[in-house]
Amino acid sequence: MIPALRASVPLRIAASLFLIGWLIVAAFPLFWITALSFKVPLDAFSTNPLDVVLGPRTAAAHGGISAKDLLVIGLVMITTTLIFRQSIPLRSKFIRLGVYCAIWIIVLPQALGVFGDVFTRPLFGITWEHYREVWVGHAFYRQFINSAIVTAGVVCVSLTAGTLAGYALARTGTAFAFWLLIAALVFRALPHSVLLAGYLPTLINSQAILAPLWEWPATAWFFHFFATEPPTLYGRILPVILVLVSINQPFTIWMLRSFFASIPVELDEAAQVDGCTPLQAFRLVIMPVMWPGVITTGLFSFLLAYNDYLVTSLLLDQQSQTMVPAIAQFLNSENSAADQIQAIAAAVSITAPLFLLVMVFQRQIVSGLTAGAVKG
Amino acid sequence: MRGRVFLGFIAPSLVLMIIFIALPLVSVAWQSFHATQGVFENVLVESCAPGFLTQTCVKTIQSRPIMQAGVAVTQTSFVGWDNYRQLLQPDAVGKAFSPTGQGMSALLHIDFYNALRFTLTFTLITLPFIIGLGLLLALAVDDIARGLRGPVIFVTLLPYIITPVIGALSIRWLFVGDGVLTDALRAITGHDVSMFGQGWTIELMMLFYRIWHIAPFAFVVFYAGLQTVNRDIIEASVIDGATRMERLRYVIIPHLVPLIVFVTLIHLMDSFRVFDEIVGFAAQAYRISLQWLTYSLLTPDQTGNRAIARASASAMLTMLGIVVLLLVPLRRTWRDHRGKS
Incomplete structure (x- = not known):
């Protein structure tokens, strides 16, 4: 970089301060609710903020993490990263890792014992009681399973339909394809409640609406195969999956179209010259190279399905409820301090998978956010 | 790709969009005129x-x-415009603006106008803040050491990726009861400030939440744009004696204009359907949005009835709103697009 491009010192300081300020604002609410969720009510609602972070009463009642524990965890993590960065055979990596970790875990606590209980006294109080109450007491795992089914269903169906359509749209220049993309853009702008007003009466009355299919002889034998009478679709997970897939479909096909457009068309032309049918060309030539784009798009489908409140809270009933609308059940019983912390623990439980998602897929998320802008 | 093959490929997606988007739209339009x-x-x-x-x-x-x-x-x-009339209440509006009426304040007591007012101000006020904050963040991150960028982007993405209802709740929990920020406010101002006791503070919190939630998206888009600024032009402008401000004003911002338009469009679409904040902040007693209005009409009331006809009318009006709102920027892009080619 040429020297004249470098910012002046006051500007750089101002920029760093601004950035630090933003990082605190960005992370503080999440950090705070995480700290709260591990404390007994007396600590969590203490007027001294330091109590909320350190949790002296929690430590007294339930124990916690000591300086020694932190030191051991930190050293294990640092050694792991350092060893896996070295270019030595994988087997010797594991051997070294084992040796070092054994030293940290067995020898270090003994060595620190010399200093008395300074290092072994709990530093941060931690209790899992609220999490146990939420997951076991309130059977939150049921909502977790429902959320997992909805999310997995949405990601799979949405990617299957979207990949085929996105590929086809990237390889055609007809007016029909153009107008389809424009229609998808218009659908992208629709507030979801508009569609819900259409789904709700249909799903509630689905038994009456679907009845002809079960009565008309030509189709009856087929549908009787599944059920003796038409189902009521309200409160079922399958229609919710299809609804979320459809709501997300415009975004999915736009994103995948721009991704497939970046794969050279010569690739599938060559395959077709060699005698492949279009479907074979897609399966044998395009599928092996499409995964980066599909994973990125899948992440956004995942987020949409996982984070949804509007659709799932209206179309699912008590038995099939997903995690996000279920938070309301903890908020309504917000009379005691312990209940409130349970709500917070449930919220942290919902956020944890998203946190891991960003950690693992940060680069894909960033590229996905920019894909629409740069190419579209 | 030939027609038949093309249709085969897009069929699953097309069928889904017809059954679950196009047909519901038709049925909503039909329902809104029936009771x-x-x-x-x-x-x-x-x-x-x-x-x-x-x-x-x-x-x-x-x-x-x-x-x-x-x-x-x-x-x-068939009831004609009755459902719309129940929402828009033209008589009450006429009365509010008659010489004896109370004007705007009476108008805002009607649910629909209250929702419309909030949705519009919410959308338009957050927009410049999101663009501005996103741009500042992008410029700041572009200036720091390469090794720090990854962690900074990681933390910045957190507000964007979090479940909206939970994000709003996490901010609310900082204030409710003896929350840490309530104490801080008491220490600073000297008396109790209840952030969730009156409408305007809740509205302020919702604006803040939306900026906190969407600015990372603007940041990521602008940051990617900054990586593609032509270095030669920057260097030429330095040689010509352009200051940092001038470079920003005449080289970088013009380069980012298409991205600013993109973020604006996406933001208009997304914030017009503001909903999760109202659930998270439990704001419905003070402020409601158009999407929340439809939602509340669709939820069963005490007698277990859902006001589906009126919800459909409200949905149609919401749709009209987003079309009008998007028409302005879209027409401009369209004209620019045609002007270029």
């Missing part, structure tokens, strides 16, 4: 009370719903 009501019949009821010597009997005509197998019989009829 489903129970069918009532008038019956002569004689009720007698014990009296002196003779009973005193009264015959009244009562209307009661016709029941069939335990379910009330309903009929759906």
Whole structure:
């Protein structure tokens, strides 16, 4: 970089301060609710903020993490990263890792014992009681399973339909394809409640609406195969999956179209010259190279399905409820301090998978956010 | 790609979009002009009370719903603009603006106008903040050491990736009761400030939340744009004596204009359907949005009825709103696009 491009010192300081300020604002609410969720009510609602972070009463009642524990965890993590960065055979990596970790875990606590209980006294109080109450007491795992089914269903169906359509749209220049993309853009702008007003009466009355299919002889034998009478679709997970897939479909096909457009068309032309049918060309030539784009798009489908409140809270009933609308059940019983912390623990439980998602897929998320802008 | 093959490939996606987007839209439009009501019949009821010597009997005509197998019989009829009239309440509006009326304040007591007012101000106020904050963040991150960028982007993405309802809740929990920021505010201002006790503070919190939530998206898009600024032009401008401000004003911002338009469009679409904040901040007693209005009409009331016809009318009006809102920027992009080619 040429020297004249470098910012002046006051500007750089101002920029760093601004950035630090933003990082605190960005992370503080999440950090705070995480700290709260591990404390007994007396600590969590203490007027001294330091109590909320350190949790002296929690430590007294339930124990916690000591300086020694932190030191051991930190050293294990640092050694792991350092060893896996070295270019030595994988087997010797594991051997070294084992040796070092054994030293940290067995020898270090003994060595620190010399200093008395300074290092072994709990530093941060931690209790899992609220999490146990939420997951076991309130059977939150049921909502977790429902959320997992909805999310997995949405990601799979949405990617299957979207990949085929996105590929086809990237390889055609007809007016029909153009107008389809424009229609998808218009659908992208629709507030979801508009569609819900259409789904709700249909799903509630689905038994009456679907009845002809079960009565008309030509189709009856087929549908009787599944059920003796038409189902009521309200409160079922399958229609919710299809609804979320459809709501997300415009975004999915736009994103995948721009991704497939970046794969050279010569690739599938060559395959077709060699005698492949279009479907074979897609399966044998395009599928092996499409995964980066599909994973990125899948992440956004995942987020949409996982984070949804509007659709799932209206179309699912008590038995099939997903995690996000279920938070309301903890908020309504917000009379005691312990209940409130349970709500917070449930919220942290919902956020944890998203946190891991960003950690693992940060680069894909960033590229996905920019894909629409740069190419579209 | 040939027509038949093309249709085969897009069929699953097309069928889904027709069944779950196009058809519901048609049915919503149809529902908004119809009303489903129970069918009532008038019956002569004689009720007698014990009296002196003779009973005193009264015959009244009562209307009661016709029941069939335990379910009330309903009929759906065309009602014209009635559903829209119930939402828009033209009479009440006329009264509010008549010489004796109370003007705007009376108007905002009607749910629909309250929702419309909030949705519009929410969308338009957050927009410049999101663009501005996103741009500042992008410029700041572009200036720091390469090794720090990854962690900074990681933390910045957190508000964007978090479940919106939970994000709003996590901010609310900082304030409710003896939350840490309530204490901080008390220490600073010297008296109790209840952030969730009145409408305007809740509105402020919702604006803040939306900026906190969406600015990372603007940041990521602008940051990617900054990586593609032509270095030669920057260097040429330095040689020509352009200051940092001038470079920003005449080189970098013009380069980012298409991205600013993109973020604006996406933001208009997304914030017009503001909903999760109202759930998270429990704001419905003070502020509601158009999407929340439709949602609340669709949820069963105390008697278990859902106001589907009125919800459909409200949905149609919401849709009209987003079309009008998007028409302005889209027409401009369209004109630019045609001007170029």
